[in-house]
Amino acid sequence: MKQFFFFAFLLLIVMNSCKKDEAVTTAPVYSFSVNTDTVNAVIQKSVTIESNKISGTEASVTWVVDGKTSSSANAFTQVFTVAGFYKVLFKARNDAGVFEKEFIINVAPVVREGGESKYISxxxxxxxxxxxxxxxxxxxxxxxxxxxxxxxxxxxxxxxxxxxxxxxxxxxxxxxxxxxxxxxxxxxxxxxxxxxxxxxxxxxxxxxxxxxxxxxxxxxxxxxxxxxxxxxxxxxxxxxxxxxxxxxxxxxxxxxxxxxxxxxxxxxxxxxxxxxxxxxxxxxxxxxxxxxxxxxxxxxxxxxxxxxxxxxxxxxxxxxxxxxxxxxxxxxxxxxxxxxxxxxxxxxxxxxxxxxxxxxxxxxxxxxxxxxxxx
Structure with missing residues (x-):
């Protein structure tokens, strides 16, 4: 009887171990609300990129802008105050692997339209x-x-x-x-x-x-x-x-x-x-x-x-x-x-x-x- 309980206990440990392994064996995969690598934006106006996990286990998310961590939310939102090109890197990590996606945000200045004169003002x-x-x-x-x-x-x-x-x-x-x-x-x-x-x-x-x-x-x-x-x-x-x-x-x-x-x-x-x-x-x-x-x-x-x-x-x-x-x-x-x-x-x-x-x-x-x- 003691041997029976011992093997039953051992089997239970092995089964739990397998379940834990299954929980971390799938790396994350994400899709995004934009379908291009370059996102156009304008200064002083918010730009947003939403991430959506389509497979894999839970992962920690990080958004990095030009080498500096910006956010850990699932959605990236930022207002850029200076025109230029910004490199935005999305990272999702768990014990099974890392998913990365890079975007270029092309931030343009405001174009002042209209005007009353063709000459210097x-x-x-x-x-x-x-x-x-x-x-x-x-x-x-x-x-x-x-x-x-x-x-x-x-x-x-x-x-x-x-x-x-x-x-x-x-x-x-x-x-x-x-x-x-x-x-x-x-x-x-x-x-x-x-x-x-x-x-x-x-x-x-x-x-x-x-x-x-x-x-x-x-x-x-x-x-x-x-x-x-x-x-x-x-x-x-x-x-x-x-x-x-x-x-x-x-x-x-x-x-x-x-x-x-x-x-x-x-x-x-x-x-x-x-x-x-x-x-x-x-x-x-x-x-x-x-x-x-x-x-x-x-x-x-x-x-x-x-x-x-x-x-x-x-x-x-x-x-x-x-x-x-x-x-x-x-x-x-x-x-x-x-x-x-x-x-x-x-x-x-x-x-x-x-x-x-x-x-x-x-x-x-x-x-x-x-x-x-x-x-």
Whole structure:
């Protein structure tokens, strides 16, 4: 009898052990409320992915966003405040195994539609480099504000690096062909006088209405040219007088923005936040300053620059330089896809002192226009 009870007890232990083993031998498998690996979302709006266990035993769930644990709930819900691509990893684990699924959340900024004008609505910043017109028209704050709402104002950006940033009362959408027009005042050959400016664009990725997001250069015809210098840096030093403004760059060069007899005010911007020195960085285009048949000229490039008499841009007909958002590149030169842009920056892209008659090379613009407005 004792032997009977012993074997019965042993059998009971084995049966319970088998039941426990059966309870943890099946790994979890899940399905989801979205059927694509990339989920599109918009900043400030909730995005949700629901998980549903379709087989396997119970498992612990974890959602990981860009390497950081976000949630342990069955459903993932999050509001993203900055546009970009986010890697979201779902993990379900039990003693039998792990189930994983990765999603990419493509968070887009809000595209501001509508608007009342095709022209610039607001100047965000004006910081010119030294130049012969700085501190007087067209190189002062009033001149910068004068390009708002029209294409007939005039503001100078001074020597290399001087810039202006502006916005419209709506986003400029990336559609077929050119998207943006910038008006300048170049002269056509044979008295060719272009002062090329590079154009950069930015989206309001964080939705705060401030141009503090990533900038992208709109690559023009010279972007890949052997004479173009990327990551150029120049520093101007304030002489605190009507005097030449010295500079040094990161290429081992030095020089000066030289004064002339026609403009006798100080050439260093007196409204700059730093009254000791100014530093500008960007892409430097090769100089095109010289003489042709005894006439001083500064030749333009084929296309892709502001205030340039561009044959490839058909400036003769349009009277403006046109820009395609599809030509946006990041800091490493890689093309980026932008559905729309909210901010524009233009800066002088050549470093040449010119001469006592013509003054330094300094980009000038009269206004800008959304080429798709009302269409």
């Amino acid at each position: 607001r100047i965000l910043e004006y910081l010119p480099a030294p130049g012969q017109f700085i501190n007087v028209a067209p190189g002062n704050a009033a001149s910068a504000e004068g390009i708002v709402g029209k294409n007939s104002g005039l503001v100078t950006l001074g020597a290399y690096g001087g810039y202006i940033t502006f916005t419209f009362d709506h986003s400029i959408q990336n559609k077929e062909g050119a998207d943006l027009a910038i008006y300048g005042n170049p002269l056509k050959p044979p008295t060719d006088w272009s002062e090329p400016g590079i154009v950069m664009v930015s989206r309001d990725d964080n939705g705060n209405g401030i141009a503090d997001d990533t900038w992208y250069e709109l690559a023009g015809s010279e972007y890949g040219s052997a004479g173009t210098i990327k990551n150029y840096r120049i520093t101007y030093y304030n002489p605190r007088a009507y005097a030449n403004v010295p500079w040094k760059d990161n290429q081992g060069n030095s020089g000066a923005v030289e004064i002339n007899a026609f403009h006798k005010q100080q050439y260093y911007p007196l409204f700059a936040p730093d009254q000791d020195s100014l530093v500008f960085t960007g892409t430097l285009l090769k100089s095109t300053f010289g003489q042709v048949n005894g006439i001083w000229i500064n030749a333009g490039f084929s296309w892709g620059y502001a205030d340039a008499y561009s044959s490839g841009d058909d400036y003769d007909t349009k009277k403006y330089n046109s820009f395609d958002i599809d030509r946006a590149v990041d800091a490493g030169g890689k093309p980026v896809q932008l559905k729309a842009i909210d901010f524009v920056k233009v800066y002088t892209a050549q470093n040449n002192k010119g001469n006592a008659l013509m003054g330094e090379i300094s980009t000038e613009i009269k206004g800008a226009e959304d080429l798709h407005f009302g269409k």
